[in-house]
Amino acid sequence: MQDAAIYTKGLTKSYGKLSVLKGVDLVVERGTMLALLGPNGAGKTTIVRILSTLIEPDGGEVKVGGFDVVREGNDVRRTIGLTGQYAAIDDYLTGRQNLEMMGRLYHLSKADSATRAQELLEQFSLTDASERIAKTYSGGMRRRLDLAASLVATPPIIFLDEPTTGLDPRSRLQMWEVIEGLRRAGTTILLTTQYLEEADKLADRIAVIDHGTVIAEGTADELKAKVGKERLEVVVGEAHVERAAQAMGEGAHVDREEGTVSIAAAGVGEVRRALEALENAGVMVESLSLHKPTLDDVFLKLTGHEAEEAAAKN
Numbered sequence: 362m363q364d365a366a367i368y369t370k371g372l373t374k375s376y377g378k379l380s381v382l383k384g385v386d387l388v389v390e391r392g393t394m395l396a397l398l399g400p401n402g403a404g405k406t407t408i409v410r411i412l413s414t415l416i417e418p419d420g421g422e423v424k425v426g427g428f429d430v431v432r433e434g435n436d437v438r439r440t441i442g443l444t445g446q447y448a449a450i451d452d453y454l455t456g457r458q459n460l461e462m463m464g465r466l467y468h469l470s471k472a473d474s475a476t477r478a479q480e481l482l483e484q485f486s487l488t489d490a491s492e493r494i495a496k497t498y499s500g501g502m503r504r505r506l507d508l509a510a511s512l513v514a515t516p517p518i519i520f521l522d523e524p525t526t527g528l529d530p531r532s533r534l535q536m537w538e539v540i541e542g543l544r545r546a547g548t549t550i551l552l553t554t555q556y557l558e559e560a561d562k563l564a565d566r567i568a569v570i571d572h573g574t575v576i577a578e579g580t581a582d583e584l585k586a587k588v589g590k591e592r593l594e595v596v597v598g599e600a601h602v603e604r605a606a607q608a609m610g611e612g613a614h615v616d617r618e619e620g621t622v623s624i625a626a627a628g629v630g631e632v633r634r635a636l637e638a639l640e641n642a643g644v645m646v647e648s649l650s651l652h653k654p655t656l657d658d659v660f661l662k663l664t665g666h667e668a669e670e671a672a673a674k675n
């Protein structure tokens with residue numbers, strides 16, 4: 362476990378009397394992506410800042426790339442790329458100049474800096490804008506330039522702190538493609554997000570965090586399985602719901618107004634049995650659907666509130 366790319370055990374952090382992290386345990390294996398999913402104020406940025414050595418933990422063990430963030434900060438900093446709220450983009454340099462400057466900061470030669478800048482501009486679809494100053498970039502372009510800048514030194518581990526918050530849908534999709542590309546190239550990624558859909562789509566594993574504590578961890582499917590099985594819903598019309606519910610058996614849930622009956626049904630076998638029972642009872646099914654629980658259901662069940670509603674309140 363301690364060989365993992367990112368490892369925290371009992372990580373705590375307070376600001377004055379405010380306990381922000383209350384014993385956070387995380388493991389991110391090399392070459393995988395973990396989404397740290399939680400509402401505003403959950404402690405995500407604080408974790409990223411500790412992992413990237415910008416602030417020190419109060420307690421617990423924290424290792425990045427096998428190095429201790431407190432005792433071996435320099436080694437950690439050499440291992441990571443960081444992007445998010447600390448954008449180091451210079452507004453008055455062009456996209457290309459920003460990337461070349463970053464290369465020089467990482468002690469690449471002038472020629473290597475130029476080569477790397479060109480590669481990144483292409484990879485991040487910024488070639489058309491490469492000679493414009495960053496100030497003129499759209500929000501989505503800026504985020505991509507910011508991410509590109511953090512990748513100049515090809516770090517094996519990167520932190521993405523809410524990389525798509527506030528982006529329009531098209532820019533978000535572009536950013537997702539870029540992130541998936543990094544993931545395919547074998548980069549270890551810790552990504553924080555408030556968006557369930559983003560965690561679901563991108564990450565290998567998801568840690569759900571609320572009020573400074575990890576309240577659940579697993580693959581998207583594992584988390585969804587905690588909520589319950591898939592549900593089969595049939596539309597039969599108001600007049601037939603009772604008969605349908607009786608046929609489908611124990612646990613059937615009736616929505617009279619909608620004229621629907623639903624029941625937990627895992628797999629084809631249970632679905633087939635329910636439909637056969639309806640047929641045998643002579644109930645006409647107008648339409649049917651199978652719902653997987655969503656991460657929204659997961660968040661609601663675990664925290665008692667919805668992720669994005671909680672985010673809006675903060």
Ligand SMILES: Nc1ncnc2c1ncn2[C@@H]1O[C@H](COP(=O)(O)OP(=O)(O)O)[C@@H](O)[C@H]1O
Nearest residue numbers: 376379381399400401402403404405406407408
């Ligand atoms: N420098 C700071 N001083 C005092 N409180 C802070 C500081 N940074 C963060 N906090 C508080 O810590 C909590 C967690 O913040 P943060 O880690 O930024 O959450 P998230 O990134 O999940 O939105 C919040 O209540 C926030 O107000």
Ligand SMILES: [Mg+2]
Nearest residue numbers: 405406407523
């Ligand atoms: Mg944050």
